[in-house]
Amino acid sequence: KLGMGSGQFDYLMIRALVARGKHAEAITRIQAQADWETSPELVVLFAEASLLSGDREKARLYFDDALVLDDANPDAMLGLSRLEALAGNTDTALGFIDQSLAIKPANYRAYLLRGEIEAISGNWREAIEAYEQAYALNDFIADGILGEVRAYLELKQFPEARKQLAVAARRFGNDVRVTYYQALASMMEGRSEDAIDLFREVLTA
Numbered sequence: 001k002l003g004m005g006s007g008q009f010d011y012l013m014i015r016a017l018v019a020r021g022k023h024a025e026a027i028t029r030i031q032a033q034a035d036w037e038t039s040p041e042l043v044v045l046f047a048e049a050s051l052l053s054g055d056r057e058k059a060r061l062y063f064d065d066a067l068v069l070d071d072a073n074p075d076a077m078l079g080l081s082r083l084e085a086l087a088g089n090t091d092t093a094l095g096f097i098d099q100s101l102a103i104k105p106a107n108y109r110a111y112l113l114r115g116e117i118e119a120i121s122g123n124w125r126e127a128i129e130a131y132e133q134a135y136a137l138n139d140f141i142a143d144g145i146l147g148e149v150r151a152y153l154e155l156k157q158f159p160e161a162r163k164q165l166a167v168a169a170r171r172f173g174n175d176v177r178v179t180y181y182q183a184l185a186s187m188m189e190g191r192s193e194d195a196i197d198l199f200r201e202v203l204t205a
Contacts, residue, residue, distance in 0.1 A: 014045050023052040040070035047079050056083060074100040078110055085117045093117050108137035108144065115147045124151040142172040149181045153188060161185055176205040 010033060017026035026049040036042040047062035060083055066076035081096035094117060100110050115130035128151045135144030145168045152161035165185060168178050183198030 011041065011045075014042070018045055018048050018052065021052055023049040027053075037065070038069065040066045040073050040076070043069060044073060044075045044079060047076070051079065051082065056086065059083060072103050074104040074107060074110070077103075078107075078113055081113060081117075085113075085120070090117060090121050106137055108134045108141075111137065112143055112147070115144070115151075119147070119151060119154075124154050127151045139171070142168060142175050142177065145171070146175075146177055146181060149185075153181070153185060156188070158185065158189055176202055179205065 010029065014026050014029050017023075017029065027046065030036050030042050030046045030049070033039070033042060036046070043062050043066040047059045047066065050062060051059035059079065063076045063079040063083070066073050066079075070076070077096045077100040081093045081100070084090075084093035084096060094114065097110050097114050097117075101107060104110070111130045111134035115127045115134060118124075118127035118130055128148055131144045131147035131151065133144075135148070138144070145164055149161050149164045149168065152158075152164065161181075162185060165178070165182055168175075169182070172178055179198055180202050183195050183202060186192075186198060187195035
């Protein structure tokens with residue numbers, strides 16, 4: 001049921017608030033739901049909102065609670081992966097992603113997180129593979145292909161970076177991050193005048 005008075009509507013609204021970083025409003029709406037602490041989906045969203053607010057201890061507690069309620073909850077596993085990555089425990093973080101993907105293989109969010117973790121570790125080839133998979137699973141968001149661009153730039157593989165930037169510009173031309181990476185690519189290629197013009201576009205966006 002997707003009516004405005006339905007529980008599904010409330011859940012989708014809360015998910016949207018978390019996605020937009022509005023953690024305080026999300027937490028208020030979650031706590032207004034009857035018996036929310038028995039719903040693994042809402043408990044995961046509460047944990048994600050807590051993580052957004054900077055409370056890692058509470059986030060871990062509620063991600064763990066979600067797995068007690070549903071030991072095959074892939075989103076709780078991704079939440080724990082992010083916490084482990086923030087703590088510098090890369091192998092453990094990647095292990096949680098593997099567990100999550102074993103349950104939900106076509107989860108672009110898992111591949112995006114894998115890309116982020118591999119990038120932080122300087123594993124740019126592995127990051128590219130993860131970002132490619134994320135974009136293949138969901139080409140409606142720019143994060144996957146822009147992750148590829150960043151990795152190719154880090155590897156100084158400018159033709160590949162430009163190839164992906166061209167795709168990103170066609171699909172996401174209004175995303176200021178595309179302009180930023182165009183500026184960065186120009187600067188790294190030694191085309192400083194182009195870079196300056198593009199950086200100015202970023203500043204006025």
